[in-house]
Amino acid sequence: MTKPADPTFMSLTEAAAAIAAGDISSRELTEACLTRMTALDPKVNAVAGLDEAEALAQAEAADQARAKGGTLGPLHGVPLAHKDMYYRRGRITACGSIIRKDFRPDYTATALQRLDAAGALDIARLNMVEFAFGVTGHNDVVGTPKNPWNTDHMTGGSSSGSGVAVASRMCFGALGSDTGGSIRLPAACCGLVGMKPTYGRVSRHGAMPLAYSLDTVGPLTRTVRDNALIMQTIAGFDANDPVTADVPVGDYLSGLDKDLRGLKVGLPESFFYEGVTSEIRALVEASLKVFEDLGCEIVPVKIPDAVAVMNRLTNLITATEGAAVHTRWLTERASDYGPQTRARLAIGLFTPASVYLRVLTLRKQLVREFCDQVFGKVDVLHTPLMTMPVPTLAESNMSANPGFADYLLKIGHNTRPGNFLGLPGLNVPCGFTPDGLPCSFQLMGRPFDEGLLYRAGHAYQQATDWHDRAPDLG
Amino acid sequence: MTPADTNTDDMPALLDWLDQFQGFRPEDVSLADPAAASRNAAKAGRDAAQDLPFDADPAGFTRLLETLARKDP
Numbered sequence: 001m002t003k004p005a006d007p008t009f010m011s012l013t014e015a016a017a018a019i020a021a022g023d024i025s026s027r028e029l030t031e032a033c034l035t036r037m038t039a040l041d042p043k044v045n046a047v048a049g050l051d052e053a054e055a056l057a058q059a060e061a062a063d064q065a066r067a068k069g070g071t072l073g074p075l076h077g078v079p080l081a082h083k084d085m086y087y088r089r090g091r092i093t094a095c096g097s098i099i100r101k102d103f104r105p106d107y108t109a110t111a112l113q114r115l116d117a118a119g120a121l122d123i124a125r126l127n128m129v130e131f132a133f134g135v136t137g138h139n140d141v142v143g144t145p146k147n148p149w150n151t152d153h154m155t156g157g158s159s160s161g162s163g164v165a166v167a168s169r170m171c172f173g174a175l176g177s178d179t180g181g182s183i184r185l186p187a188a189c190c191g192l193v194g195m196k197p198t199y200g201r202v203s204r205h206g207a208m209p210l211a212y213s214l215d216t217v218g219p220l221t222r223t224v225r226d227n228a229l230i231m232q233t234i235a236g237f238d239a240n241d242p243v244t245a246d247v248p249v250g251d252y253l254s255g256l257d258k259d260l261r262g263l264k265v266g267l268p269e270s271f272f273y274e275g276v277t278s279e280i281r282a283l284v285e286a287s288l289k290v291f292e293d294l295g296c297e298i299v300p301v302k303i304p305d306a307v308a309v310m311n312r313l314t315n316l317i318t319a320t321e322g323a324a325v326h327t328r329w330l331t332e333r334a335s336d337y338g339p340q341t342r343a344r345l346a347i348g349l350f351t352p353a354s355v356y357l358r359v360l361t362l363r364k365q366l367v368r369e370f371c372d373q374v375f376g377k378v379d380v381l382h383t384p385l386m387t388m389p390v391p392t393l394a395e396s397n398m399s400a401n402p403g404f405a406d407y408l409l410k411i412g413h414n415t416r417p418g419n420f421l422g423l424p425g426l427n428v429p430c431g432f433t434p435d436g437l438p439c440s441f442q443l444m445g446r447p448f449d450e451g452l453l454y455r456a457g458h459a460y461q462q463a464t465d466w467h468d469r470a471p472d473l474g
Numbered sequence: 475m476t477p478a479d480t481n482t483d484d485m486p487a488l489l490d491w492l493d494q495f496q497g498f499r500p501e502d503v504s505l506a507d508p509a510a511a512s513r514n515a516a517k518a519g520r521d522a523a524q525d526l527p528f529d530a531d532p533a534g535f536t537r538l539l540e541t542l543a544r545k546d547p
Contacts, residue, residue: 199532199539200539243532243536247540360535364538368538368542447543448540448543449543449544452544
């Protein structure tokens with residue numbers, strides 16, 4: 001774990017400030033990121049597509065704009081890269097698949113438009129699980145990214161390349177998407193901060209759909225402050241996505257440094273610690289002690305029993321809505337899918353419409369119950385993010401083998417309830433297991449309480465230094 | 475759309491369905507006969523959905539989340 005004098009090791013916030021102050025140019029920063037990308041990608045396989053000339057042209061344009069003295073956006077000139085499922089007009093968006101390998105959308109995703117307007121660069125397309133349908137990071141059709149902390153281990157998915165690229169200092173932040181844990185799991189496996197926002201907080205317009213009722217868009221970054229900066233840019237109502245909420249976006253950044261004294265942090269009495277290994281428990285409990293030392297009140301809280309089925313209900317919704325999206329390709333191009341993706345989508349073809357609609361209806365009842373029982377007593381809920389140390393690529397390579405469904409349920413045990421309930425969840429690294437792989441806790445909150453989660457996560461990072469550690473990739 | 479007054483006591487029927495079909499295995503006999511699987515699933519779905527008001531609109535779910543947001547941000 002080293003921190004050499006390399007500009008790619010700045011945080012996103014520091015990089016934006018350095019460009020604004022003229023301490024470094026966007027071109028210098030972009031060249032440094034491209035150099036790392038080129039050097040390290042053969043080891044970790046994060047990059048799906050890279051046009052170096054285009055990336056440098058963006059940087060030149062950013063530097064010229066700054067030289068003219070115009071108003072700069074909060075992300076002006078900062079190199080970002082995103083999961084290869086965000087549409088950009090005229091550019092290939094392959095979605096981690098063979099089926100979409102030549103797809104060039106004719107419009108640009110709202111999230112990308114907002115990042116563009118804030119001045120961010122978009123320097124590469126990042127690998128992902130095929131059609132975002134998987135939590136381990138494996139991709140049977142275009143290749144599997146490797147964990148930068150130990151390349152024998154899985155990255156988590158489905159935003160696998162986003163996790164790898166940001167942890168490897170190839171870029172300063174990346175968009176992922178989260179339908180069942182696909183931002184938080186790669187963030188956890190790669191030692192990053194990942195925010196799955198409230199359902200409806202960020203527009204999905206121009207993001208490849210997996211499950212319309214669950215999909216969310218959010219960032220993976222190295223610090224909580226960086227994450228809040230990107231979320232501040234992309235959150236908010238969008239007429240092109242009818243499920244976006246018309247709730248004002250708070251000022252996530254100005255509230256970050258408020259102290260936490262008196263904040264009620266919930267310690268779940270059930271469900272979220274089921275199956276948690278001793279090394280994960282020790283690290284997560286140590287993180288809870290940090291909140292206690294910061295003046296928070298730790299409050300044991302009963303979790304509604306219904307949470308136990310949300311993992312499977314989330315799977316049902318995902319498979320059913322995914323099958324609807326993929327029906328034509330499942331018929332015409334079945335052999336172009338990886339075996340696990342095909343098997344999981346095929347399950348959705350058999351869901352009776354009445355069951356599917358009933359599950360969605362039940363969801364409304366359960367989120368009311370959860371908010372009443374949990375957030376009636378505490379401000380945030382603190383849980384382990386994964387129940388086990390980061391598995392190796394070999395042991396988590398389930399493909400469509402017998403038992404894969406149960407294994408995937410285990411990986412997503414603590415993430416899928418957040419998707420089912422539509423609640424925000426912030427992943428924050430809190431140490432390393434004895435094998436040197438990252439471990440994280442999760443903060444869950446009321447709908448649209450991203451600002452409070454950021455405030456709590458930032459206070460934790462100010463009191464610890466896990467986020468300063470970087471993988472040694474040579 | 476008015477939020478449904480769903481009875482969570484209906485959960486067992488739903489769980490039965492999940493046990494039968496979400497525990498998918500490639501060798502599962504029901505998947506070897508998709509038509510039978512579909513018929514059985516449809517029956518389970520009809521049974522489970524009796525008397526259930528329809529309220530599955532995702533935009534409506536966002537509106538519900540808005541009502542559950544913190545009142546004193």
